[in-house]
Structure formats: C-alpha cells, structure tokens
Amino acid sequence: xxxxxxxxxxxxxxxxxxxxxxxxxxxxxxxxxxxxxxxxxxxxxxxxxxxxxxxxxxxxxxxxxxxxxxxxxxxxxxxxxxxxxxxxxxxxxxxxxxxxxxxxxxxxxxxxxxx
Amino acid sequence: xxxxxxxxxxxxxxxxxxxxxxxxxxxxxxxxxxxxxxxxxxxxxxxxxxxxxxxxxxxxxxxxxxxxxxxxxxxxxxxxxxxxxxxxxxxxxxxxxxxxxxxxxxxxxxxxxxxxxxxxxxxxxxxxxxxxxxxxxxxxxxxxxxxxxxxxxxxxxxxxxxxxxxxxxxxxxxxxxxxxxxxxxxxxxxxxxxxxxxxxxxxxxxxxxxxxxxxxxxxxxxxxxxxxxxxxxxxxxxxxxxxxxxxxxxxxxxxxxxxxxxxxxxxxxxxxxxxxxxxxxxxxxxxxxxxxxxxxxxxxxxxxxxxxxxxxxxxxxxxxxxxxxxxxxxxxxxxxxxxxxxxxxxxxxxxxxxxxxxxxxxxxxxxxxxxxxxxxxxxxxxxxxxxxxxxxxxxxxxxxxxxxxxxxxxx
Numbered sequence: 001x002x003x004x005x006x007x008x009x010x011x012x013x014x015x016x017x018x019x020x021x022x023x024x025x026x027x028x029x030x031x032x033x034x035x036x037x038x039x040x041x042x043x044x045x046x047x048x049x050x051x052x053x054x055x056x057x058x059x060x061x062x063x064x065x066x067x068x069x070x071x072x073x074x075x076x077x078x079x080x081x082x083x084x085x086x087x088x089x090x091x092x093x094x095x096x097x098x099x100x101x102x103x104x105x106x107x108x109x110x111x112x113x114x115x
Numbered sequence: 116x117x118x119x120x121x122x123x124x125x126x127x128x129x130x131x132x133x134x135x136x137x138x139x140x141x142x143x144x145x146x147x148x149x150x151x152x153x154x155x156x157x158x159x160x161x162x163x164x165x166x167x168x169x170x171x172x173x174x175x176x177x178x179x180x181x182x183x184x185x186x187x188x189x190x191x192x193x194x195x196x197x198x199x200x201x202x203x204x205x206x207x208x209x210x211x212x213x214x215x216x217x218x219x220x221x222x223x224x225x226x227x228x229x230x231x232x233x234x235x236x237x238x239x240x241x242x243x244x245x246x247x248x249x250x251x252x253x254x255x256x257x258x259x260x261x262x263x264x265x266x267x268x269x270x271x272x273x274x275x276x277x278x279x280x281x282x283x284x285x286x287x288x289x290x291x292x293x294x295x296x297x298x299x300x301x302x303x304x305x306x307x308x309x310x311x312x313x314x315x316x317x318x319x320x321x322x323x324x325x326x327x328x329x330x331x332x333x334x335x336x337x338x339x340x341x342x343x344x345x346x347x348x349x350x351x352x353x354x355x356x357x358x359x360x361x362x363x364x365x366x367x368x369x370x371x372x373x374x375x376x377x378x379x380x381x382x383x384x385x386x387x388x389x390x391x392x393x394x395x396x397x398x399x400x401x402x403x404x405x406x407x408x409x410x411x412x413x414x415x416x417x418x419x420x421x422x423x424x425x426x427x428x429x430x431x432x433x434x435x436x437x438x439x440x441x442x443x444x445x446x447x448x449x450x451x452x453x454x455x456x457x458x459x460x461x462x463x464x465x466x467x468x469x470x471x472x473x474x475x476x477x478x479x480x481x482x483x484x485x486x487x488x489x490x491x492x493x494x495x496x497x498x499x500x501x502x503x504x505x506x507x508x509x510x511x512x513x514x515x516x517x518x519x520x521x522x523x524x525x526x
Contacts, residue, residue, distance in 0.1 A: 049280055052273060052276070052277065053276075053277055053280040053281045054281075055234035055281060057293065059293065063294070063295075064293045064294055065294075066233035066234055066293070066294055067233075068234060068235055068236040068239075068277075069236075086282075087282075087284070088282040088283070088284035088286070089232075089234060089281050089282045089283045089284065090283075090284055090286070090288065090292060092282070093234070093293050094291065094292070094293055097293045109281075110281075111280055111281050111282060
C-alpha cells in the first residue's frame with residue numbers, strides 16, 4: 001500500500017463560509033471523505049488556512065531563517081508533509097527546523113482550521 | 116464641559132504610557148489582540164468624557180486598565196455565543212497566578228516578542244509594535260513612515276490576523292528558540308530610531324516623534340531586561356546619537372561630526388549613554404558574553420562623544436571597535452564606516468582603496484564617502500562626480516544641501 005496526499009490547488013478567494021456555494025462544497029467534500037472512510041482509504045483530511053497565514057523556515061544554514069509566507073520560488077512543489085500537533089507557532093517552528101535539517105529543504109508551516 | 120488643551124495633552128501622555136501595558140495584559144488574559152486594542156481605545160474615549168468633569172484620577176493607569184478590562188468583558192458577554200471567548204471571560208474570576216514561562220514576568224515583554232515575531236513581515240512588525248506598545252495611531256505611523264494610512268491599517272490587521280490564526284504565542288522566548296528573538300526585537304526598535312534620525316525622504320530631516328518613541332521603547336526593554344547587554348547597548352547607542360541632534364543641523368543643512376558644535380550636545384543624554392556603555396564593558400570584563408553589535412556601535416559612539424574636540428578623537432580605538440563589529444557582521448556598510456575611521460588613522464588614500472573595493476554603488480553614503488576622500492586627496496574632478504552621484508542617490512534634504520555646498524566649494 002502507498003499513501004498519497006491529495007493537495008487541493010486553489011487560486012483566488014474562497015466564497016464566504018455561509019454562502020450557498022461554500023455549503024455545497026462542504027457537503028460534496030464531506031461526502032467524498034465519508035466514501036473514503038467507508039472504503040478504508042482514509043488517513044487524514046484537513047483544510048489549510050490561506051497562504052497569508054503561512055510561515056517558512058529554512059534551517060539548512062547555521063542560523064535558521066524565518067520568513068512570512070509560502071515558499072518564495074514557485075518552481076518548488078509540495079514534496080511531502082508531516083502533520084504535527086504543537087502548542088503554538090514557536091513550538092511548531094522548532095519541530096519544523098529539525099524537519100528542515102533532516103530533509104535538507106525549507107519547510108512551510110501552516111495552521112489547519114480548527115474543527 | 117470641554118477639555119482644555121492641557122488636559123488633552125495630559126490624557127494623551129498617560130494613554131501613550133499605559134497603552135502597551137493595557138493591551139498586553141488584556142491580550143494575555145483573553146488571547147485576542149483585536150479585543151485588547153478595541154477595549155483600550157474605548158477606555159480612552161470614556162476617559163475623555165469623564166476626566167474633564169471629574170478630574171484625572173489619582174491612579175490614571177489603574178483607572179484605564181480597570182475600565183478597559185470591563186469593556187472587554189462586556190464585549191465578550193455580548194458575543195458569548197463564541198464559546199472560546201466565553202471561557203476566557205470566566206478566567207476573570209480565576210486568581211491563580213500564571214505559570215512563569217521566562218526570566219521576566221511582564222505582559223508587555225510578551226506582547227513585544229509577539230509583535231516582533233520573525234513570522235510577520237518586517238514592515239508589519241514595526242507598525243504593530245508602534246501601534247500596540249507605543250499607542251501610536253495608524254495616522255501617526257503612516258506619517259512617520261511616509262506611507263498611506265490604508266497601507267498601515269492593512270499591515271496591522273493582517274499581522275493581527277496571522278498572530279491569531281498561526282498561533283504566534285504571547286510568551287517570552289527561551290534559549291531553545293530557533294532564531295535570535297531578542298535581536299529581532301532590538302532590530303525593530305533600531306529601525307524606528309533610524310527612520311526618525313536618518314529620515315530618508317520627506318521635508319523633515321529629523322522626525323523626532325519616531326526617535327523619541329524608539330528611545331521610550333528602548334527604556335521599556337531596558338527596565339524589563341536589565342541583564343541583557345545588547346538591550347543596554349541599543350539604548351546607549353540611541354541616547355548617544357540623539358544627544359547630538361541639536362548640533363546635527365544648521366540652517367537646514369547637515370553638519371558632519373567633525374564640524375559639530377560639541378557644546379550643543381546634550382550632556383545629560385551623553386552621561387546616561389556613557390554609564391550604560393561602562394556597565395556593558397564591566398559585564399564583558401567580568402566574564403559575561405562577548406559584546407554584540409549594538410554594544411559595539413554604542414562603544415564607537417561613546418568614543419566619539421568622549422572627545423572634547425573632533426581632533427581629540429581616539430581613532431585607533433574606533434578602528435579596533437569597527438574590526439570587532441566587522442568580524443561579527445561582515446557587511447559592506449560596516450566596512451564603509453570602518454574605512455572612514457581608517458582615513459583618519461592611515462590617511463585618505465588607504466581608505467579610498469578600501470572604499471573602491473566595496474560594492475555599494477547604489478548607496479548614497481558610499482558616494483558621499485568617496486567624494487570626501489577624493490576631495491581630501493585633491494582630486495577635484497573625481498570628487499565633483501562623486502558628489503553629484505551622492506546627491507542623486509540621497510533623499511534627505513539636509514544631507515543633499517550639505518553635499519551640494521561641498522561640491523560647489525571644490526576648486
């Protein structure tokens with residue numbers, strides 16, 4: 001068995017949470033998730049908050065560099081991910097610095113919407 | 116009854132003093148920067164309604180804090196369907212002290228570290244710090260940095276949103292933090308000071324509202340972190356720089372250090388700055404950590420302000436301090452400043468050889484330094500071209516006036 005990440009690519013703003021479009025989207029993605037669960041194909045699902053909430057840390061050098069936002073170069077792609085639980089962004093950044101060193105790549109840290 | 120201008124000025128002063136404390140305390144209590152800021156603002160409105168009639172209370176800071184806290188609780192009750200907030204409101208009755216999380220227990224320090232978090236864009240850190248800790252209005256910040264109010268408002272609201280959404284904590288960092296968090300805070304304060312002192316564009320060569328606010332923040336950090344050498348270093352650097360303010364301009368023209376009327380320097384600020392530098396030196400000599408860049412820059416300033424006349428300056432010591440600074444932060448700008456000191460010690464030809472190797476072609480101070488060295492070497496035609504380039508690249512009106520006069524005096 002291989003695990004896959006289905007990364008939702010989205011451009012522009014989402015419709016308001018309480019709009020009919022958003023409600024239809026929630027219903028459809030919820031149903032898809034339920035089907036995956038019923039089939040034993042489900043590992044984890046979460047909706048990421050917008051890129052304006054992202055922080056990138058690059059600890060490949062001696063001093064880790066923290067910047068606001070997502071990876072600055074668009075040619076980089078999402079190569080894999082961990083989902084971690086941390087008390088706050090500082091704790092998450094500590095873990096992300098270790099991850100950055102381990103895989104020798106910068107790591108983007110972004111919070112999930114609380115459910 | 117309307118408020119007198121004196122009372123308004125007094126309320127403004129008190130509010131500036133207390134704003135950071137109130138916002139910080141409410142932010143920690145309720146975990147909501149927006150709520151904290153709004154409640155502080157509402158307390159000010161109530162003060163402006165009541166104080167003209169009832170007089171300023173004997174403990175205005177406590178009055179503002181209590182009023183703001185009540186406003187915050189009122190708002191949470193109104194919005195009590197928001198569960199998390201309702202829980203937070205219940206914390207009001209919880210008198211157990213918060214667990215210590217760092218060396219100093221002060222909400223303002225937590226708020227400072229949150230506002231200067233490296234996960235926020237640099238310009239947002241500055242705006243947020245001035246708004247939350249300094250109590251400056253959006254309009255005042257926009258004026259200080261010559262940007263549109265809407266841009267400042269947007270920076271602040273985005274930064275607050277990120278603090279909430281990304282979970283930037285209100286806590287004092289420890290040694291395990293991945294970046295130099297205190298250095299980041301000091302850089303924000305230094306940037307505010309420099310923006311005021313070395314104003315880039317605009318009509319005012321010095322914007323004292325920003326320099327004064329930076330010094331106020333520096334004093335606050337000093338009282339919260341009295342053991343940190345770099346905090347003392349930054350405060351000393353700002354005091355020793357600000358002490359020369361009155362002598363730095365004459366008839367709208369910049370006066371260079373060697374030409375300044377040293378009698379016009381502020382002796383009180385110099386004494387205070389020198390005392391801080393001596394304290395740093397003693398701590399290092401006593402086995403403390405080696406000095407960081409703010410302590411070194413303060414020490415350089417201390418050597419300058421120690422000389423009764425410009426010709427008494429101990430250039431050997433200044434070069435030595437620049438050597439240390441360059442070892443710590445090897446930037447071309449430090450190299451440029453070091454070369455200026457080298458010119459005094461070893462002559463303008465030695466300095467020019469160093470300056471010409473630096474890749475700072477877009478930096479007005481590089482051209483201005485070259486111009487002065489070429490002038491001293493008698494190379495008038497080259498000097499004239501360098502002055503032209505410096506005037507072209509510079510934005511500060513007083514500095515441009517000075518450079519133009521120097522250029523026109525060339526033989």
